[in-house]
Structures are given as C-alpha cells and as structure tokens.
Amino acid sequence: MSRRVARVLLDSPLPQLDRLFDYVLLDELGDVPVGARVRVPLRTAGRMIDAYVVEVAEEDDSERPLSTVESIISLVPVLPERLYRLARRAADRAAGSASDILRLAVPKRQVRVEKAWKADSPTPVPAADAVERADAVLGEYDGLATLIDDRGRAAIEAIPGVRDGILRWTELLAAAAVRVLASGASAIIAVPDHRDLDRLLATLEAFVPAEAIVRHDSRQTNPDRYRGFLRTLEDAPCIVVGNRSAVYAPVQAGLVAIWDDGDPLYSEPLAPYVHARDALLLRQEQEGSALLFAGHTRTTDVERLVQRGWLTDVRAERRITPRVVLSSPQEMEQPAQRVHSGAFAAARKATEEGPVLVQVARPGFAPTLVCADCRAPARCAHCGGPLGAAHRGAVPVCGWCGRSARAWHCSACSSTKLRLAASGSERTADELGRAFAGVRVIVADGAHPVERVEAKPALVVATRGAEPTADGGYRAVLLLDGPRMLQAPDLRIGESCLRWWSNAAALAAPGAPIHLVGVDGPVGRALATWTQPAYARSELDSRAPLHLPPATRVALVEGLPASVARAIDGLRELPLPADAVLGPVPVESDPTSDKGDTGRVRALVRFEYAAGPAVATRLRAAVVAEAAGRRRRRGQSNRIPLSVRLDMLDPEL
Numbered sequence: 001m002s003r004r005v006a007r008v009l010l011d012s013p014l015p016q017l018d019r020l021f022d023y024v025l026l027d028e029l030g031d032v033p034v035g036a037r038v039r040v041p042l043r044t045a046g047r048m049i050d051a052y053v054v055e056v057a058e059e060d061d062s063e064r065p066l067s068t069v070e071s072i073i074s075l076v077p078v079l080p081e082r083l084y085r086l087a088r089r090a091a092d093r094a095a096g097s098a099s100d101i102l103r104l105a106v107p108k109r110q111v112r113v114e115k116a117w118k119a120d121s122p123t124p125v126p127a128a129d130a131v132e133r134a135d136a137v138l139g140e141y142d143g144l145a146t147l148i149d150d151r152g153r154a155a156i157e158a159i160p161g162v163r164d165g166i167l168r169w170t171e172l173l174a175a176a177a178v179r180v181l182a183s184g185a186s187a188i189i190a191v192p193d194h195r196d197l198d199r200l201l202a203t204l205e206a207f208v209p210a211e212a213i214v215r216h217d218s219r220q221t222n223p224d225r226y227r228g229f230l231r232t233l234e235d236a237p238c239i240v241v242g243n244r245s246a247v248y249a250p251v252q253a254g255l256v257a258i259w260d261d262g263d264p265l266y267s268e269p270l271a272p273y274v275h276a277r278d279a280l281l282l283r284q285e286q287e288g289s290a291l292l293f294a295g296h297t298r299t300t301d302v303e304r305l306v307q308r309g310w311l312t313d314v315r316a317e318r319r320i321t322p323r324v325v326l327s328s329p330q331e332m333e334q335p336a337q338r339v340h341s342g343a344f345a346a347a348r349k350a351t352e353e354g355p356v357l358v359q360v361a362r363p364g365f366a367p368t369l370v371c372a373d374c375r376a377p378a379r380c381a382h383c384g385g386p387l388g389a390a391h392r393g394a395v396p397v398c399g400w401c402g403r404s405a406r407a408w409h410c411s412a413c414s415s416t417k418l419r420l421a422a423s424g425s426e427r428t429a430d431e432l433g434r435a436f437a438g439v440r441v442i443v444a445d446g447a448h449p450v451e452r453v454e455a456k457p458a459l460v461v462a463t464r465g466a467e468p469t470a471d472g473g474y475r476a477v478l479l480l481d482g483p484r485m486l487q488a489p490d491l492r493i494g495e496s497c498l499r500w501w502s503n504a505a506a507l508a509a510p511g512a513p514i515h516l517v518g519v520d521g522p523v524g525r526a527l528a529t530w531t532q533p534a535y536a537r538s539e540l541d542s543r544a545p546l547h548l549p550p551a552t553r554v555a556l557v558e559g560l561p562a563s564v565a566r567a568i569d570g571l572r573e574l575p576l577p578a579d580a581v582l583g584p585v586p587v588e589s590d591p592t593s594d595k596g597d598t599g600r601v602r603a604l605v606r607f608e609y610a611a612g613p614a615v616a617t618r619l620r621a622a623v624v625a626e627a628a629g630r631r632r633r634r635g636q637s638n639r640i641p642l643s644v645r646l647d648m649l650d651p652e653l
Contacts, residue, residue, distance in 0.1 A: 005059045006032065006069055008040060008051035009084070011099050015624045018097040020054055024068040032056060032069075035077030035084075037109065039070045052079040052102070076114055077233065078106050082287065083250040089282050093612065095555070095620040095644045096272020104268070105248035110226040117227070121236040124212035126182050134175035134182075134207060141172075142317050148179055148255065153284065153291040154314045155302050157533065160322055160506030162473045169294065169506070170203035173257055176292060177239045178207045185254025185289075186237040190246050190276055192263035194219055195451065199469070200241055200259075208239065216242030216249060244268060244276040247283065256280050257292035262299040262492075262499050264649075273645050277301060296502040296532070299495060300543070301550040303536035313533070321530040322505045323513050328520040329483065338423065343478050343515035344435075347459070350476035350512070351439050355458040357474040358432065359504045361481035363445035363463050364424035365391050371410040372417035380405060389420065428480070429461040444468050464500040473509030482519035491548065491650045494523050498535060501527050547577075547606045554651040555619060558587065558602040559626070559642035567622035567642060568603060574614050580606050604651050612646075619644045 004025035010017050023040050025032055032038070034053055042049045048070055079102065087101040126134075138145040140159065147154050158169040177187035191197050197217055204213055214228045232240060232249045240249040244266050247256065258266070258280055266276040277293075284291040293302045293311065305311040327340040339347075350356045369378040369387045378387040378396065385400025387408065396405040396418060409416050423431070425445045433441045436459055444450040444462035453460055455471040462468065464485075485497050505514045505527070516524055526535035544551040557567050564584050571581075583603035607615050626642040 002058045002060050003062050005057055005066065006038070006053050007055040007057070008038060008069075009054050009079075009098060009102075010040070010042070011050040011052070011102070012042075013097065013100065015097055015620070015627045018091070018099065018624075021051075022066055024066045025056065026068055029069060029072055032072060033075060033077045034081065035079035036075050037073035037078065039073055041067050041070055043067065052084070054079070054084055074109055074114060076117075076230070078109075078229070078250075080233070080250050082252070083248065086248065086279070086283055086286060089286065090274045090279050091272055092620075093278070093282065093616060094272035094274050094646050095616040095623065096274070100271050101248070101274065104245045104270070105250070107226045107229050108222060110223045113223050113226050113230070117230045119230075119234045121211070121231060121234050121238075123184075123236045124181065124208060124238065126178050126208050126212075130178055130207045131182050134178040137171050137175035138179065140316055140318070141314050143312075144176075144314050145179065147312060147314065148176055148290045148292075149183070151254070151288055151290045152312060153310065154293070154312045155298060155306050155533075156292055156294040156314045157298070157316070158294050158296055158506075159316050159320050160296055160502075160508075161320065161510060162469065162507065165471055166203055166206075167199055167469060167506075169259065169296070170200045172294060173200060173259060173292075174203045174207050176255060176257060176290075177204065180255040180290065181208065181212060181237055181239060183254060184237060186232075186240065186251035187255040188240045188246060188249055188251065188253050188257070190242065190244060190256075190258045190266070190280070192243070192260055192265040193465075194243075195466075196259060197241060197243065198451070204239060204241065212238055214238050214240045214249070216240055216246040218243065247276050247279045253283070253287055253289045255290045255292070256283055257294060260295045260297075260499065260503070261293055261302060262295070262297065262495055267649060271643070271645075273647075275647065275649075278647065295499075296506050297495070297499045298533045298536045300492075300536050300540045303533060303540055304550050306533075307537070307540070320510075322508055323511060324505065324528040324530070325513055325515045326520055326524050326528050327515065327517050328524075329518050338428075338480055338517065339478065340515065340517050343517055346476050346513045346515060347478055348436065350474075351436060351457045351459065353457070354455045354472065354475040354509075355453050355460055355470045356476045356478065357467060357470070357504060357507060358428065358459060358461045358478045358480060359464060359467065359500070360423070360425050360428050360461060361464065361485050362424045363426070363447060365389055365394070365426040365430075369396055369418045369420060371413060371415050372419040373415040374410060374413040375419070376410055376412040378405075378408065378418055379411070381408070387418075389418075391426070423481075425461050425463050429459070432459055432461065442468075464504070467504050467507055469507060470509075473512060474507055475509055475512050477504055477508045477512065477514040479504060479514065479516045479519075482516055482524075486519065486523065494539065495536070498523050498526055498532055502530075502532060547579075549648065549651065552606050552608055553612055553615075553646065554648045555605040555607070555615060556602060556645040556648050556651065557584075557605060557619065557642070558600060558644075560599060561601050563622075563626050563642040564601050564603055566625075567619060567644070568605070570618045570622050571605065571615060574607075574611060574618065576605075576607055576611065576615075582606070604648075616646060619646075 007020040087098045091098040180187045232251045261277045380398035383401045385398045387396040429441045440458040442460045450468040584601035587600040
C-alpha cells in the first residue's frame with residue numbers, strides 16, 4: 001500500500017525546525033499543489049502550526065510513523081519551487097532560516113482578495129513607439145541592449161541629469177524593463193525608498209500601461225500588497241517595482257536590476273539580514289536572468305565583482321559630467337564659515353534664473369548644542385541624550401527622551417550657557433533667507449517632504465536623500481557640511497558621502513555649477529572629475545591588506561561567553577587564517593532593556609569568499625545546537641540565544 005506524503009516547511013522562527021518535515025496527505029484533502037499553505041501538528045509543542053508544501057510524493061513505506069496534515073489553509077501555490085530554492089539559498093548563505101526569508105517574500109493571506117483573484121491577466125505587449133523609445137535610451141550606453149538580450153551582468157554608470165522633466169536614471173531602468181517585457185519575460189527593479197519608487201513608477205507609466213506594473217512596497221495596504229503578489233504568481237509577464245523585499249517576487253524574471261545599491265535601506269534589519277544586493281546575485285545565478293547594478297556612484301562590493309570580471313563595466317557612449325567646483329578648508333575666509341564666497345556668488349546669480357539646491361547634513365534648527373564655555377557636548381540629565389534646539393531661543397530638548405532641559409548646567413564646568421554647535425536645515429534656511437532677500441526658501445527634509453519644485457527662483461534647503469527634483473534641473477547646487485559628514489566613524493563614510501553628493505549633483509541642469517564646500521582629498525577629487533568607480537577601486541585596494549569587507553567576508557557572533565566560545569571552536573578545523581577571529585569582547589548592555597542581555601560578548605570572524613559555505617554551515621549548526629540545548633535545560637527560559645550575522649557592512653567590536 002502506498003500513501004501520499006507532503007514534505008513541508010514549517011513557518012517557525014526556531015532554528016532547529018528549519019528543515020523539511022514529512023506528513024501524510026489523506027485522500028479526503030483532495031489534490032494539494034506544491035506551494036499551498038497547510039496546517040500540521042507539531043508533536044513536540046503539542047499544537048498546530050502553519051506550513052508550506054514543498055514536495056508531494058508517493059511513499060511505499062506505509063509503516064513509517066508519520067503525522068497527518070490537519071487541514072488546507074489555501075490551495076493557492078504561494079511558494080513556487082523557484083521561490084523556495086531562492087529562500088533556501090539565501091538563508092544558507094547567511095546562516096539563517098528559510099522561513100525568515102519567506103516572511104519577507106510572502107505577504108499575509110487576505111481571504112477576500114484570494115477569492116476574487118482570477119489567474120487570467122492578459123499578456124502585456126508594449127506599444128511599438130514605447131519599444132522604440134526604450135531602444136533609443138539603451139542606445140546611449142555602449143552595448144547595453146545586447147547585454148540585456150544575452151542575459152548578461154553589468155555595472156552601469158548612469159548618465160546624470162534631468163531630461164524633459166524626467167530623471168535620466170529612471171529612463172534607463174524603465175527602458176531596460178520594457179525591452180525585457182517585449183521579449184515575453186518579467187522584470188524586477190529594486191529602489192531604496194518611496195521617493196525613488198514614485199519617480200520610477202511615473203516614468204514607467206509613460207512607457208507601458210499600468211496593468212503591466214506591479215508595485216511592491218511597505219506603504220501599500222495588506223490587500224493591495226497581497227493582490228500584487230498574486231499577480232506575480234501568474235504566467236503573464238509583468239514589471240515588479242519595489243523596495244528591498246521586491247527582489248523575492250516569484251516571477252520568472254528575465255531582468256533583475258537595483259538602483260543605488262549603496263543605500264543603507266537595502267540592508268535587511270531582520271534575521272538573517274540578507275542584503276538585497278546579495279539576494280539579487282543569488283537569484284541571477286539561479287535563474288540566468290540579466291542583472292544590472294545602476295547608480296551615479298559605485299560601491300566597493302560592485303567594483304570587486306567588476307575587477308573579477310563577473311560584471312561588465314557599462315558606460316555612456318557620450319560621457320556627461322557635471323561641472324563641480326571644489327573649495328578646500330584653507331580657502332575659507334573664516335574658520336567657522338559654511339559657505340565659500342565663490343559658492344555664495346554662484347548661488348546669488350543662479351537664483352535670478354531658477355531654483356538653487358543647498359544640501360545640508362542634518363534636519364531641524366540646531367540638532368546639537370555644546371557648552372558655551374568649555375565646548376563639551378550638552379547632554380540630558382535623565383538619559384544622557386544629546387540636547388537640541390527647535391528654533392532660536394527655544395528651550396533645549398533631548399533628542400532621545402524628549403524632555404526639556406530648562407535648568408541645564410554643564411557637568412564639566414558647571415556653566416549654564418549653551419552654544420549652537422551645528423546648523424540643521426531649518427537654521428540654514430533661516431540664515432540664507434536673510435542673505436537672499438526676496439527669494440523664496442523651501443525646506444525639504446523628513447518632516448517637510450517635497451517631491452518637486454518649479455523652475456522659478458528659490459532656495460531649496462534639503463537634507464541628504466530628501467532633495468526634490470526641479471523642473472529643468474537646478475541652476476546651481478551647494479553641498480555644505482562636507483567636513484562634518486566625512487568625520488562619521490564609519491568604514492564606508494567616504495563611499496556614502498560620494499553617493500550623497502553625486503545624487504545631488506545629478507539633479508543639476510546641464511552646465512550648472514556644483515560647489516562642494518570645504519572638502520578636498522580623494523572623495524572631493526572623485527566628485528570633481530566624476531570618477532566614482534576609480535574611487536571605489538582605490539578603497540577596495542586599501543582594504544584588501546587589512547582583510548576588511550568587501551575584500552573578505554565578516555561574520556558577527558554574539559551571545560553568552562560559553563556559547564560564543566563553542567561557536568568559534570567549531571571553526572577551528574576550517575582552513576582559516578590565524579588572525580581570522582577578533583575578540584570576543586564584552587557587549588555594553590542597555591540598562592533600560594528587560595531582555596537579560598547582561599554578560600553578552602561578541603566576536604568577529606573574517607574569512608575568504610571560498611570558505612563562506614563551510615563557515616556558514618558551522619555557525620548555523622552552532623545556533624541550532626544552542627537553541628536545542630536551551631530547550632532541554634530547565635530554568636533557562638531567559639537564556640540569551642546565540643546570534644550570528646554574516647556580511648557586516650561596517651564591522652566593529
């Protein structure tokens with residue numbers, strides 16, 4: 001006698017359950033497709049748990065004791081084979097659980113949406129003029145159209161600027177997606193945030209009908225997100241556009257592309273912390289689709305792949321470079337001066353013609369205050385957070401707990417006088433508004449979102465990443481607070497600053513001056529000469545002797561001292577360098593936390609890419625062993641589990 005057996009993946013965060021389990025499928029359940037949601041018993045926990053059907057097979061060994069599938073939640077195959085294989089590979093590479101990946105990829109079920117869904121969407125066919133326009137845009141880049149047709153891999157240096165009110169990078173990605181859609185395949189495009197998403201969607205809708213576009217981002221309602229997910233399960237091709245989790249859309253992709261992969265929003269904050277760039281690399285290798293990394297700058301991670309010959313370096317046939325003017329700190333007339341006289345004169349002249357962009361580092365009026373006598377940072381007496389001012393003459397307020405510091409005194413010299421140490425977007429707008437009398441001043445930051453400004457005289461003071469687009473482009477761009485940005489204690493701060501400044505410079509009108517104030521050195525020269533790939537190459541060369549990422553991979557191991565020691569001991573048999581392990585060192589505990597994190601330690605493990613699978617397997621085994629041992633030990637409910645995170649972008653002990 002034979003019986004049907006379903007191999008299922010449990011929807012559980014427990015690492016010891018991250019494998020396939022066999023359950024009997026009774027005849028009364030009918031046909032159950034692969035990818036369906038089911039409910040199964042978990043004998044060790046004495047309860048029911050949701051699961052995904054990964055395989056269905058006939059088994060002759062009917063005497064093997066197996067539990068039966070309790071019920072069918074949904075017959076919709078939400079987990080096709082290609083999505084499971086991608087989730088499994090991404091989890092294994094990051095020493096994590098596949099179910100954690102699927103929580104990002106598969107939205108929660110919406111019964112009404114599912115009942116109304118009919119998998120019969122017509123196959124979208126781009127209009128002939130849209131395909132012709134897309135070919136013209138791709139023709140501006142050397143060999144790009146042929147590379148997409150051959151399903152190649154490329155790192156693209158996007159043309160900066162605005163054309164006919166449209167950002168040129170959105171034209172590039174839309175054109176690539178339209179070419180793939182015309183060939184009968186789907187495309188996936190990932191962008192960092194909602195601003196870039198809205199801009200790309202507006203450009204795409206000028207190429208193809210809205211029915212061919214599937215939006216995927218966190219601002220959608222649950223029904224809309226589930227409706228879009230069901231659309232990606234259909235055979236009809238589409239263009240999926242979204243944020244970092246869009247890279248897991250279950251379409252049969254002919255193109256996967258990512259814009260500005262250096263943006264920190266691509267880093268997944270939840271375990272197993274898989275970066276969207278790594279997920280796309282795994283997906284391209286699995287499906288053989290075309291792969292595009294596009295941006296105005298280039299990360300060291302992408303440059304490493306270019307140097308190894310894995311990515312093709314694609315540039316515009318006719319190179320367009322913004323006109324960047326540098327002013328070093330030595331050229332400033334006064335030590336505390338923020339705007340160079342040349343930049344000020346250029347801004348005054350440009351405001352006679354149209355808008356001028358002024359980029360600053362921080363929002364608000366005065367984000368930080370210091371003691372007026374000894375210059376010590378002003379701290380909150382309750383939580384130790386930094387004090388800031390909402391406007392001139394305002395009572396200082398803590399940036400952490402929000403308490404007012406009316407009777408503040410310096411802990412170092414007992415002074416009661418405060419001094420503004422930094423200028424935010426609102427204070428900069430206040431100061432420039434006095435200098436540019438009669439010119440409209442617009443503040444664009446997180447609290448004051450602005451998407452677009454008209455081609456009229458105005459000063460647009462924006463924080464990095466919040467710059468609105470201007471009709472026809474900005475007539476001048478001033479990049480302030482550069483020295484302050486470069487002082488951040490971050491391994492990739494040079495890359496980040498170059499990305500912030502390049503994206504702002506790309507919003508300028510053709511021939512408009514871009515003034516980088518108070519910065520010289522390698523980052524400033526890379527912006528002035530518009531040679532961002534060369535800067536990434538030099539950064540990569542300098543990190544290789546120090547075994548810093550991305551020249552090598554880095555894993556963070558954190559937990560109780562004994563747990564971390566056992567995890568590190570499990571790596572001793574691997575051919576790792578003698579200095580591969582750094583630490584362990586104590587982790588500073590949070591006094592306000594109730595998670596019992598006292599006594600934690602952490603260690604870093606550096607290893608080559610070739611040793612990645614073995615290191616990930618050993619560390620994952622240590623996590624599973626720790627979780628299983630925690631369950632066996634009684635009285636250990638508050639025990640800190642062992643956590644592992646691979647591919648730290650900015651590793652520090």
